[in-house]
Amino acid sequence: MDNAPKKYVYFFGDGGADGSVAMKNLLGGKGANLAEMTNIGIRVPPGFTISTEACKYYYANDGAYPDGLYDEIAKNLARLELITEKGFGDAKNPLLLSVRSGAVFSMPGMMDTVLNIGLNDKSAAAIIKETGNERFVYDSYRRFVQMFGNVVLGMEHSKFEQILETKKKHRNTELDTDLDSNDLKDLVSKYKELILTDTGIEFPTAPREQLKMTINAVFGSWNTNRAITYRNLNNISHDLGTAVNVQTMVFGNRGNDSGTGVCFTRDVATGANKFYGEYLMNAQGEDVVAGIRTPHTFSQLKNEIPKIYEELEAVRDRLEKHYREVQDVEFTIESGKLYILQTRGAKRTIQAGVKIVVDFVDEGLIDRDTAVLRVNPNRVDQLLHKRVDPEAAVNVIANGLPASPGAAVGRAIFSSQRALQCAERGENVVLVRLETSPDDVGGMHASQGILTARGGMTSHAAIVGRGMGRCCIVGCNDINVDITANRFTAGDIVVNEGDYITLNVSGDTGEVILGKTDLIDPEMTGDFKTVMGWATDAKKLGVRTNADTVYDSQVARDFGAEGIGLCRTEHMFFGVDRLPIVQQMILAENEESRKNYLEKLRPMQKEDFTRIFKVMKDLPVTIRLLDPPLHEFLPKTEDAVKETATSMNIGVDELKNIIQSLHETNPMLGHRGCRLGITHPEIYEMQVQAIFEAAAELARDGHRVIPEVMIPLVGHVNELKFTKKRLIKTAEEVMKRYGTEIEYLFGTMIEIPRAAVTADEIAEEAEFFSFGTNDLTQMTFGFSRDDIGKFLPLYLESGILESDPFVTIDQGGVGKLVEIGVLKGRSTKPDLKIGICGEHGGNPASVEFCHRTGLDYVSCSPFRVTAAILAAAHAAIKEKNGDGRS
């Protein structure tokens, strides 16, 4: 057996298949499912799959095929000829094939398909003879030549379309279907001429040559720019390779009793347990997906061809029970006979996903852990979609299909390129297109919302928009988009590029609103609440929030936050009523004067803390003492300096001198955090006094308040020792004065590399650690977050970095320091409470890392709390299932 040649080709058809769905890595998603469907008795056009191993070999060997692959293909082709009773290249009864790529992870619209392989003048004549349908044959033929030119030879699609448009104009029609067989025959020869003049290559007439070139093209398409971009956007490895599915053609365009369509076993927008599909008669699959002709719904199908509809319902039932997952199915009806071309897990809105898993648990198809694992934490924040304020007065100028829910406000931009540029300037953008294509993926990602005039709920824009969680309206026939003039009209209203519009998509409506509209925040209810309950039960890691306002605290608590992990007190210093006092304090000439201004701030800080403590009753609140350098509170612009000088009654030059004296070359590494607390101890003393006064007053009224005082930017244990000593004294004085005892902790941020490597020493003085991974990332990499824009994009593009380390924690470097910090910290204080409060606290990949590293909690912004809870649940469940990495 060991000497047997490696198997690269897997047959399916004739009642059984070499492969199964378990062989997804080898056969790709499409191929594995074709095999599986064949095995469970669903009618699939027979064929074979060339494995991803062949593709990997191809890339590792400069485009060479592995030994024996040609033979294997030939053998499987022979078997196909046998069971179809046709011959590939046969002049009388020709076999036609489709070739489709099939990667391990579904990549819609990214990989390429070629249909009708095997057509040439001879086989065309044979099929005309067989079917008596000349128009169908030439339509198939011209499609084949066009696809071959586009996909295999890399020619621009539009060049073929131009010829087609000219022909239609000549025939004075707008519909392909109005062209007759002569027109189509003429197109075939014009297309062939175009190929020759454009590429210098004669269109190959030998079917085996056609097939070989197409298989090569599929391998090649794995590394097109748009495929790479998609994989980068979706964190899919570039090493997987694609499989190639070679399948007997069935024709949806064979006549009016033929057709093609797609369906979802449940509603992928809402999750409702209803069969949902679209189809077009006398069409090939690309006509549905491309969104050029607007397809019919299944209610029409049920009425028009009930037999087919019932067959499809049976398929739906069998597939869902078998896969225990909602399926996205492609089918073709050839002369009244139903073939299933593909099934795969259906992409869905997160709303639908949540409803579906709850229903599946109710239906006994899956358990709760599986349900939780199926809700992607990266997408769950979409459940917290904003909506247009129902109270707002809006001017709805058009309605379209509600392809992806939510609401978006932005400038209407008519090209993806400009949408990207505009978004880079920090503007909110709504991308407006006739229809979208894979080239638009980047622009769609950069936009708040997407609006297309054409296409259905399964068009490219709809699928991709949903996947990205972008609010999306498609098939909006109410508008006329003029791409060259960069504007659209809705009735007599003209929206020019740069004008603001609002999209509002919920349930069954997709509204286009003129101008900016106020949006409101979502709540957590229904199925979402159910799933979050399961996740909360499953997780082990605590989840807190970063909040410094009553509003944020309340939102986070409603979402399930178990306390505040980071309350930044400097935000309170920036309040309009405080800033002038803060500035006076900074400019004070001596400690006494500074203390006077601090005394004015104290009641305000106390009030801040009182209000937050009330919301966070019974939960811990970690308060970080003042962190930024003092110069951040002083005016920056010439005008602001003048204004401040006037209001403070000092000279402009004097103020400028003070600002100059506080200027820092590298403020990130400057006089801030505990360094400020050490040189200006009266500031921290005021803050601690305010914290404990607020806590003591509430405690007196019977509230349970748990302040955790956090000293930032500690790099050396002595900084903490020095600072803490004074502050504990202050805290004790307040408690004594009020005659109360507060549960409190003193701890520190670990955000300086030195703190991580000396965490054993620091833990001796700290009751808790909170990893400030924002600053820790800046210092560990030596990256200034403000200045990274000049090289980070290139780093990501060229693969020097896999992901932005400010988004996903850099486990290999920053994570190492976190691990060192945890190990060392617990080596001297085994019960040390450890959390993380950087932006990473709400990033699912990073949350999993925190779980594995043994942290007690993560803390993140309020709207990321649910994502963090889910990610923490995933980590715990995976660990339990033995497929976590810990």
Next chain:
Amino acid sequence: MDNAPKKYVYFFGDGGADGSVAMKNLLGGKGANLAEMTNIGIRVPPGFTISTEACKYYYANDGAYPDGLYDEIAKNLARLELITEKGFGDAKNPLLLSVRSGAVFSMPGMMDTVLNIGLNDKSAAAIIKETGNERFVYDSYRRFVQMFGNVVLGMEHSKFEQILETKKKHRNTELDTDLDSNDLKDLVSKYKELILTDTGIEFPTAPREQLKMTINAVFGSWNTNRAITYRNLNNISHDLGTAVNVQTMVFGNRGNDSGTGVCFTRDVATGANKFYGEYLMNAQGEDVVAGIRTPHTFSQLKNEIPKIYEELEAVRDRLEKHYREVQDVEFTIESGKLYILQTRGAKRTIQAGVKIVVDFVDEGLIDRDTAVLRVNPNRVDQLLHKRVDPEAAVNVIANGLPASPGAAVGRAIFSSQRALQCAERGENVVLVRLETSPDDVGGMHASQGILTARGGMTSHAAIVGRGMGRCCIVGCNDINVDITANRFTAGDIVVNEGDYITLNVSGDTGEVILGKTDLIDPEMTGDFKTVMGWATDAKKLGVRTNADTVYDSQVARDFGAEGIGLCRTEHMFFGVDRLPIVQQMILAENEESRKNYLEKLRPMQKEDFTRIFKVMKDLPVTIRLLDPPLHEFLPKTEDAVKETATSMNIGVDELKNIIQSLHETNPMLGHRGCRLGITHPEIYEMQVQAIFEAAAELARDGHRVIPEVMIPLVGHVNELKFTKKRLIKTAEEVMKRYGTEIEYLFGTMIEIPRAAVTADEIAEEAEFFSFGTNDLTQMTFGFSRDDIGKFLPLYLESGILESDPFVTIDQGGVGKLVEIGVLKGRSTKPDLKIGICGEHGGNPASVEFCHRTGLDYVSCSPFRVTAAILAAAHAAIKEKNGDGRS
């Protein structure tokens, strides 16, 4: 024995001692040597030492004495009374005592002394009766009261001096010696009144009370500000405590056959093997040390009292042979009888130190390793003292005593406080004082040189100036210093505060020169060369230099550098002939244009490298590719922007826009190092081309050239991989073109914390590491070196940090990362070459760390090469001797 009370008091006298020199930690330096001298038969006034353990107990127990200490003191006092046949507090034959502090490390002038304890009206009368010398007794009495008030009760010295001055004025004299016994008696009562009014304390008449208060004061003096400052400056632990030496008084002021003096067993300025001392007749020790009366030399002593001189010569011989070290000896002649009061290792200039150890080796007193260990690497750079250029035209306005060699140019400043301020502004300062006191230590340290009008070669200014390696002239009678007017005159020349002067001290001359003078650099010759040869033989660590000019390279090679560890190429970009081209390159609108300007720079860079390679023939030269952000090369000020815009023929606003677009919030963490090399690969390519072209041409001419190309600021292995790939290709192209093979390495700086923790990965791509501990310290601490001034002084003062981490490597934090980097790096590449090129490479404490950590070499600035070699030798010898920490 275990239950025996702890022994705190150690007796010496009567032909033997409880202690010995081996008990220095317990008895302090002075006490241990008093015991040792007693043991080897040198005449020492008998007494006893209270151990440092008692002092530590005193500090640990809020000023309480340990149990039994009072009894021990009483018993030892009784023994003293027995052998001196006198009684402490006896009204007929009273014993008088001195009390001196004695710390483990000699701290000249820092700790306090009280003489003549036991004097009161009764004992004074008894001694007058005994000696018949009323003046002597009252002189001793008024000194005692004054010292007691000053040292024990903390009163200002000047208050007593005022009374003395008034008395002298009243008596119309300037000399203390002109006062008669009645004057002195009157001073005693006036001083007592002053004490009562000033402190509310009655001067204690009971001798035991006097003694107890004095011992307490000595304990207390351990923690005076000036003692703490001295210990901080000299890295002496604050936990050691001081011993207290209680000793029978002998009187140098008993009459004209009495006297006091100090001597050195060799010349501590030059190291010459000649007996050197100074003395004053009819005086107490403080008169010599304070520098108020100018003492006589030993040539006078030899003539005037040959018997005493011969006795002293015998003592000199015995001490040097016994201690195998040059001694600093204090003696008193009482009525013609010689007593040795103290011996200790003599402070000396580094020049003298080097000569002495070479002589000692020649004389067979010590071996070479010991000789090397005795040369302090921290001071060896003083051997590289600058001198006044012999060719320079100078205006010598005064001559003084050559207390500490070298030359200094700076502004004349008349107070230590202002000297400090002035130095903080970056100005060079020469401190000019009548005489210095311990309060001046900070100001002396901040100055380039010190000039005093009064005092001898053993005055405070001379000793401290030598210790600090500051050029110092004392006893400069040619000048009149007016401290209130902040000026001095020399003849009719007036030098006001802020005017420039030059000090020039070498051999026997100390010249004060008007104005700024050109200084020239030293060479390594004679005994120094001998010792450096021994050190070079002993060390294991390689020592390279940081150099980017031919001059620096040559100097460093002459000093023993074994190659270049850091050649910063950016310094070459700043040359006047290059900067405009560099600026054009930065402003270039596309890569092609940028390459054109780089092509203009290439021959210049090539020439730079050629010249350095020639100097460093046969030695490795590590060249760091461009590191700073591009904006550093653009003009900063408004005027410079205008000038550059004009010369570059572009608009001022346009240039400003470009500068603005390159501005960075935290340039330290910005777009520099390999980040620049990745976004602008053409720059590094040009540099590598220049390096290899230079190397290839020299190789063709038979030179051995060893370039090591260093890529800066790598934080992720992929940065190195990406950069190296292109550059190796460039290097290979050049070598192919020239048809030569060069020995070369590609490596990286480890200066980003992330690089240290991922050194295992980076080592797979690097042939060498060089720790850039400057930046590594910045990022590990999160300290911007440019902005640290606002808090670092407080950190050092309050003990949060022990030392400036940019001077001495922070072993606990930054050092941890270095250790991690070395371990991880060698885990994947065992033969990885590892060096260090931060400023720490020349800091002796850091060099020892590098030796222990297993680095291959350190690299430092040329003038620190000798210090690094010596420090490396110390580390190796200590390791061999088993007293290294490794």
